Amino acid sequence: MIGRKRTCWTAIIMVCVLFISGCSIWSGQDDSASNKKITLTLWYWNRSIDDELLAKAKEKFPNIELIAQKIGGDFKAKLKTTLAARSGEPDIVALNDWIMELFPSEDRFYNLYDLGASEVEDQYLPWKWKQGVTPNGQMIGFPMDTGPTALFYRADLFKEAGLPSEPEQVASQINNWETYAAAGEQIKEKFEGKVFLTDNIGSVYSQVLSQSPERYFRPDGSFIGMDSPAVRTSWNTAVTFKEKGLLANADGWTPGWNAAMNNGEIASFVGAVWMKQVLQEAAPDTSGAWRVTRAPGGDGNNGGSFLSILKSSKHPEEAFELIRWLQSPENQLEQYKTINLFPSAPGVFDSPAMQEHEPFFGGQATGPVFAESARHVPEAFFGERYPSVNSIITRRLNDIAKQNADPQQVWPDTVHRVERELQR
Structure with a gap:
């Protein structure tokens, strides 16, 4: 009887040992699984993220x-x-x-607020942050770069035309689109129509509009209307520049624009x-002649990117930490x-790297100019149909600039085309 009891206790002890060992083995397997490498795929386009930074991320x-x-191609x-x-x-x-x-x-994207984005929100420009919400x-969308705007100008041509040529003077005296147009007329007269104030009608329209907190739609999705002050002011300014003969009709991203510059x-x-690099590549013979100052009419933004996490990702937490x-x-400074x-x-705007003098711009440090612009970009709501409406308007403006279409006839037709587009 005693022998049987000993045998039973021995069996029980062996079971416990095996169970404990099993738990230890299973725990070790869990640790191994948690340390297993996960795979994340990232889509980006050339120069949207520094390739060297991506290499550092892997380390x-x-x-x-x-x-x-x-x-590549149409991203x-x-x-x-x-x-x-x-x-x-x-x-x-x-x-x-x-x-x-x-x-x-x-619904196809993770809400970055759920992954901890609010912890770093105060480190980014409010208007940029809200564009991703x-x-x-x-x-x-998590904030990447921005595209604050400024006035690029030829200091030598301004000076020869009798205009102010130092950045501070230009910003002070040519501080709205009316005085900018007047400067263009002075340039036109001085150079007998061989030098134009600016490049094209669409650029004027877009830059004036970018300085307004209003676009085409309200946050609830409703259409503000073509008679909104922002749209009419932008349209009228662009048409005025055409009527005064201030436009070179040189479209961006073309050999003609490069040659004209x-x-x-x-x-x-x-x-x-980002036009700094475009200009330097397009007009190398003009190095040293250009300057940059605050834009007439106020500050705006054109471009800038974001990073998002798709709902199909199995590793959103790790993806967010990487972002x-x-x-x-x-x-971002790097x-x-x-x-x-x-x-x-904005916390890096005062860093030495953004104060460096640039030979192409006559030794001027342009970083502070764009930093001030970035700080004052108005918050604006765009809406998902912004591109289609904006495209209609800029195409019709090109008809005015290049085909001499009558603005009085083009405007109501443009309104009709926009309304028809929104009914689709």
């Missing part, structure tokens, strides 16, 4: 196998096609300033900070130094 996050895919079209197919979606995707077109598809309050046929233009690190103020992406984190 910073050893638990992540980052597959960064540089998408937006490929993304929309992929979303429609619901297959082959990346974990993280860069979005340009057309982010508002994806607001109706907000849908009308329903869901944050689908390099040959001194265009004395100035209002453009975003947060890539677009930290420190790394990307300003390497690929000229202007930060959306």
Whole structure:
């Protein structure tokens, strides 16, 4: 009897040992699984993120196998096609300033507020932050770079025409679109019509509109109307520039624009900070002649990007930590130094890197000019149909500028076309 009891206790002890050992083995398997490398795919376009920074990210996050895919061609079209197919979606995707077109598809993206975005919100420009938030309050885009605007001008041509040529003087005396137009008439007279004030009618319209807190739609999605002060002022200003003969009719991203800039046929233009590189590549013979100052009429923004996490991602927390690190103020400053992406984190605006003097701009430090502009960009709601409405308006303005269409006839026709588009 005693022997049987001993045998039973021995069996029980052995079971317990095996159970404890099993727990230990199972726990070890859990630890191994938690340390397993996860894979995250990232879609971006050339120069939207610094490739060197992506290489550093792979070292910073050893638990992540980052597959960064540089998408060429029509990035937006490929993304929309992929979303429609619901297959082959990346974990993280860069979005340009057309982010508002994806607001109706907000359910396809993680709400970054749920992942901790509010913890760093105060580090970024408020107007930029809000551009990534849908009308329903869901944050689908984390701030990347911005496109604050300023007046680019030829100091030599301004001076020869009897205009102020130092940045502070130009900003003080040419501080609205009326005085800017008057300066253009002075340039036109001095150079006998061989030098134009600015490049094209669409640029004038877009830059005036960018200085207003109002666009075409209200946050509830309702159409403000074509007779809104912002639209009418922008339209009338653009038409006035055409009627005064101040436009070179040189469209951006064309050989004609490049040649006009390099040959001194265009004395100035209002453009975003990223136009610095475009101008330097287009007009190398004009190095040293250009300056930058605050834009007439106020500050605006043109361009800038965001990072989003698709709902199809199985690792949203890790994806957000990666995004947060890539677009930290420190790394935004680094990307300003390497690929000229202007930060959306104002905490780095006073850093030495943004105070550097630039030979192409006559030794001027242009960083502070764009920093001041970025701080004062008005908050504005765009709406997902902003691109389609804006495209109609700029096409009709081109008819006025290049085909001499009568503005009095083009305006009501434009209103009709916009209304018809919104009924679709």
